[in-house]
Amino acid sequence: MKLLYFAWLRQKIGIAEETLDLPPGVETVAALIDWLKTRGPNYAAALDNTKLVRVAVNREYVTYDHRLNAGDEVGLFPPVTGG
Amino acid sequence: MIRVQREDFDPGVELEAMTRGKTHIGGVTSFTGLVRDMAGGTAITAMTLEHYPGMTEKQLAEIEAEAHRRWPLDAVLIIHRYGELKPGDRIVLVATASSHRDAAFDSCRFMIDWLKTKAPFWKLEATDAGSHWVEAKESDDAAADRWRQS
Known part of the structure; x- marks a missing residue:
């Protein structure tokens, strides 16, 4: 799975993108975000307020209950x- | 037509190209967004626009398609820039052309309202005191909500 981070989420996490395998039991966007928050204080800080975290899977907006697949491109921002 | 680009654009040239040879078009409405020199009483020295390559184009194409579904349009143009801009620089051009003015006016407003809440762009404002990410405005959500169809 490819993860992409943008704007202040990218700055707080410290990287623009990474590729990783979906851990066992992580099947939804909500579970992915909860798991990412355990990976370090930078992730926890970036993802602390999920009201400010939008998610796209394969470049389409999704809700937090969206189910993930191994080859997905997930954007968090x-x-x-704009405009 | 959708374009996401670093370079500036000339609205006059773009609008001319959009309508050239299409003599059934009765009117064109356009909106050009510019970088302001002030935000909340603070002087802006520069604005950097970040985007999500691939998704940005996809979302703009969906906004274009939705405008075509809702109004009888002969041409649609969205140009949005990214990278570092200065006060007074052009950011975005949205234009719609139709046989009649109501469709052109309404669809142009619709597209800029939807673009502001759906197209993945983020503004980083630089001031003498440092730089900060612009926060999304509730008024932009409210403007987009006006176009929601049940």
Whole structure:
């Protein structure tokens, strides 16, 4: 699975992207975020307030109950501010 | 047509290209977004736009398709820039063309409202005191909600 981080989420986590295997038991977006938060204080800080974390799977917005697949591209980012 | 680019654009040239040869078009509405020099009373020295390559284009294409579904449009154009911009620089151009003005006006407003809440772009404002990420505005969500169809 490919994970991409943007804007202040990218800055707080410290990397723009990473590739990893989905751990056993992590089947949804919500579970992925909970697991990421255990990987270090940088992840915990970036993902602390999930009201400010939007999620896209394969470049489409999804809700936190969306089920993940091994080859997914998952983007995590703050609410958008373009235009 | 969708374009996401670092370079500036010339609205006059773009609007001319959009309508050239399409003599059934009766009107064009366009919105050009610019970098302001102030935000909340603080002077802005630069603004950097980050985006999600691939997803940004996909979301803009969906906004374009939705505009075509809702209004009888002859042409649609969205150009959005990324990278470092200065106050006064152009950020975005949204334009719609139709036989009649109501469709052109309404669809242009729809597209910029939806773009602001759906297209993955993020603004980083630089000031003399440092830089900060712009927070999403509830007023932008409210503007997009006006176009929600039940």
